[in-house]
Amino acid sequence: MPPLVIAVPKGRILSEALPLLARAGIRPEASFSDENSRALRFATDDPAIALIRVRAFDVATFVAHGAAQLGIVGSDVLAEFDYSELYAPVDLGIGHCRLSIAEPVEMAAADDPRGWSHVRVATKYPHLTHAHFARRGVQAECVKLNGAMELAPTLGLAPRIVDLVSSGRTLKENGLVEVERIMEVTSRLVVNRAAMKTRPDVVPLVEAFRRAAAPATPSDAAVAA
Incomplete structure (x- = not known):
């Protein structure tokens, strides 16, 4: 064998x-x-x-x-x-980590996820992302990336990202903040x-x-x- x-x-x-x-x-x-x-x-x-x-x-x-x-x-x-x-x-x-939605700090200061109806996000998790937003009745447009997710909002590719978060340091260093948690991992x-x-x-x-x-x-x- x-x-x-x-x-x-x-x-x-x-x-x-x-x-x-x-x-x-x-x-x-x-x-x-x-x-x-x-x-x-x-x-x-x-x-x-x-x-x-x-x-x-x-x-x-x-x-x-x-x-x-x-x-x-x-x-x-x-x-x-x-x-x-x-x-x-x-x-x-x-x-141990979590799959979360993040956006720029200045955007989050005036944003309320409960009011979302359509979102554009960069992620390597299009299936999970679509499913999460569908459960909330939100239309999600996903831009598929395999890495460097945090650059997407800065360069105008997508205003939000869905990615794994552990300590949150990478988000902070790129001017992003978690606004919603999708799942624990x-x-x-x-x-x-x-x-x-x-x-x-x-x-x-x-x-x-x-x-x-x-x-x-x-x-x-x-x-x-």
């Missing part, structure tokens, strides 16, 4: 995911931490498990289409793509549904992640001490 492939996201979430992987018994080869490496697939200390490192938005696609059997991905991505082939059995409790373990049924090694790995993500109890702390 070929190794199970776990897709992990590049960027901020990866640093939070590595300790969790270790608690689940998965430790990548040394080259995984080499910043000069261009490799995308890596062995682990378990020959039955391999890792691929891809863009966060691509994790769901790799797992949904069976190129990877498991993955770590934000609930924002799951909601945006809504792949029926994905099962998300474990909230990993990492990657955490990272989830996702599994390909077909692999869950056909590969007996998937369920034990899911349970290992479930244990790794479980909050520590006082008895756990005593053992660790």
